[in-house]
Structures are given as structure tokens and as C-alpha cells.
Amino acid sequence: MAATSKAQPDIPAIETLDLSRSYGQLLAVDKLNLNIRKGELFALLGPNGAGKSTTINMLCCLLKPTSGTARVMGFDINTQGYQVKSIIGSSPQETAISDHLTPVENLGLFGKLNHIDPAKLKEWIPRFLEIMGLEDRAKSQVHTFSGGMKRRLSIMMALIHNPDVVFLDEPTLGLDPQVRHAMWEYIESLKGKKTILLTTHYMEEADHLADRIGIMDQGRIVALGTPVELKQSLIKEPTMRVQAFNISQRMVADLKNFYPKVEFSGGTLSISAEHLEFNEIVNRLQNAGATIRSAQIKDPSLEDVYLKLTGKELRE
Structure with a gap:
């Protein structure tokens, strides 16, 4: 039953x-x-x-x-x-x-x-x-x-x-x-x-x-x-990820004048802000001599939420 x-x-x-x-x-x-x-x-x-x-x-x-x-x-x-x-x-x-x-x-x-x-x-x-x-x-x-x-x-x-x-x-x-x-x-x-x-x-x-x-x-x-x-x-600021060649520290410093959260590691540039100007960022990098392979604005993920709340990654 x-x-x-x-x-x-x-x-x-x-x-x-x-x-x-x-x-x-x-x-x-x-x-x-x-x-x-x-x-x-x-x-x-x-x-x-x-x-x-x-x-x-x-x-x-x-x-x-x-x-x-x-x-x-x-x-x-x-x-x-x-x-x-x-x-x-x-x-x-x-x-x-x-x-x-x-x-x-x-x-x-x-x-x-x-x-x-x-x-x-x-x-x-x-x-x-x-x-x-x-x-x-x-x-x-x-x-x-x-x-x-x-x-x-x-x-x-x-x-x-x-x-x-x-x-x-x-x-x-x-x-x-x-x-x-x-x-x-x-x-x-x-x-x-x-x-x-x-x-x-x-x-x-x-x-x-x-x-x-x-x-x-x-x-x-x-x-x-x-x-x-x-x-x-929990994640108010979207992140733009740019993979490019020839990115210099001067380019990174220049972007930080407009977007405070800028990181560059392993050929990938990450820019986070409440309002991201996609075309403006791409044009600024290209005009400064960078060769862009890919660029996208990454939607917030649960991984982002977990990392922000706990300060650690959730690994399998």
C-alpha cells in the first residue's frame, strides 16, 4: 500500500x-x-x-x-x-x-x-x-x-x-x-x-x-x-573576459582609470563593473596595440556566488 x-x-x-x-x-x-x-x-x-x-x-x-x-x-x-x-x-x-x-x-x-x-x-x-x-x-x-x-x-x-x-x-x-x-x-x-x-x-x-x-x-x-x-x-557586477596578445601593464593601468576592478593573468584580462562598455573596452585595447582573440561578458554563476560568500571555491 x-x-x-x-x-x-x-x-x-x-x-x-x-x-x-x-x-x-x-x-x-x-x-x-x-x-x-x-x-x-x-x-x-x-x-x-x-x-x-x-x-x-x-x-x-x-x-x-x-x-x-x-x-x-x-x-x-x-x-x-x-x-x-x-x-x-x-x-x-x-x-x-x-x-x-x-x-x-x-x-x-x-x-x-x-x-x-x-x-x-x-x-x-x-x-x-x-x-x-x-x-x-x-x-x-x-x-x-x-x-x-x-x-x-x-x-x-x-x-x-x-x-x-x-x-x-x-x-x-x-x-x-x-x-x-x-x-x-x-x-x-x-x-x-x-x-x-x-x-x-x-x-x-x-x-x-x-x-x-x-x-x-x-x-x-x-x-x-x-x-x-x-x-x-549577490553578484551585482558582471565580468568581461578578454583573451589577447600584447597586453601591457600600461594598458591595464589605463583601464583601471575607468574600471577599478581589472586583473590580468595568463593572457586573460578580467574587468568587473556595474556598467561595462563592451565596444569601448575592445576599441581602447586595440588602439593601444593589443591583438584580441576573444571577448565576452560572463554572466554571474553559482560558482561566483559561492566564492563571494565563503571565500573559497567549491571543488569536486
Whole structure:
């Protein structure tokens, strides 16, 4: 039987209230306050150690908060763990897949543990395998699967009981670009139908998939908004990048008279300002003797936002 929620329609799907978790002196999650709407795909973006997985583990009732609490579809994770677990699906980084079973057997076992009607399981499993492109490997043992195939199976296991809320912890970690983009297409197909909390340290993934993003650093949310809002509100000055030969320090100094933020390194000139005069800059350089290979105004990126907020790059 598919999981259902008796929660009121006007409450958030996920709400955290000063949610915190420490390990000795290490504060992994620090008074986290989030409000995630029903049907929203929300991404927690941050490096390893930012507190993303710890947050998901607490929301899935796998880890007790040190202080604070959270509610999932109105159910408190500290006092109503059984109800929370009945309405969520989770695909963790370390999957709970049995390598010596086939995907059909894994899904069947997981479905029985969640009290799904056997007739419905028989109907749903082939459909799930087809959606994930695993129908040709239905009878193969999972230990023969690639990492990408196991990730797809893990997501199917998170969805087989039709949960209200789905937690995807680094769903495309370690996948090659082609498989990653195929996974994005499937996750996108769930938007609006499920509430999804996704963690990632891939900037492009968060930008492409999320309705809203929470940038997490050292256990705290340091910025929150839609991808467009984050890029527009935090990065006010666009940057023009010019690749050219024969750029001299005199040219750089001349540009600084008009644009205070000018940097030149490795043959690339970077100019940042609230108002950039593209043609004027190109003409000024050419008249001074520079040979321009390319010139473009770079739109703000989530990488720019993260770098400005934390002072460091988000590396894979």
C-alpha cells in the first residue's frame, strides 16, 4: 500500500527549527532553519563536510539531533519517527542494495518491507525498470552493475512505495556526464509530483534542477533563493573576459582609470563593473596595440556566488 500523509495541506513539506548536530567539539549542523514547500525541488549545495548528509540523516530519523527539531509533512522527527519514515523515500550515498540479488528481487524485497500489495509490486517493478533503462538487466545480479546503474536502482527503491517526500543524497556522485544528464531528466520528471530534497556539490546540477537552493557552509545556510535570485542579488557586477596578445601593464593601468576592478593573468584580462562598455573596452585595447582573440561578458554563476560568500571555491 502506498504511503500517504494525513498532514494539513497548508503546512510545509519540510520545516527545520534550529536543527543542530554536533560530534564532540565539531558542530556539523548549526541551528538550521529551512521551510520547503510541497512539490518543491530544493537543493542543498556545499562541499564535503558542509553538513548536507548529516541534515538528511536527521530528517530521515537515522540520526538524532543534538538540539532543535524538524517536521516532515507535519510529523516531528524527534517524537513521530514512525510516521515520518512511512511517508519518505531516501537514496543515500551508501546504498542499501543487496549485491547478490537482482534488481527485481531488491525492489520486491523493499516493497514487501514497506507493505506494498504484491499485485501492485508486480505491476510497478517492470515500469520502474523501464523508466530507469534497466529492463535488460532485470535478472542480473547487482554486483555486475556499474556505479551509475546502482544509483538508478537506489532511486527506484526510494520511490517504489510512492512517498510524499524524497531525499536524494548526491544522486549523481561519481557518474559520467552522459549518465548524470539522464539522471537529471528523470529527477526533473518528478518535480511538482514529489517534494525532493537533493544534496549536491555540483554547481551545474543545482542550477539545472532546483526550484530553490540553500548554499551550506560549515553547518549553516549562508544563502537561500532561486538560482536566478542568488546570481542576481549577490553578484551585482558582471565580468568581461578578454583573451589577447600584447597586453601591457600600461594598458591595464589605463583601464583601471575607468574600471577599478581589472586583473590580468595568463593572457586573460578580467574587468568587473556595474556598467561595462563592451565596444569601448575592445576599441581602447586595440588602439593601444593589443591583438584580441576573444571577448565576452560572463554572466554571474553559482560558482561566483559561492566564492563571494565563503571565500573559497567549491571543488569536486
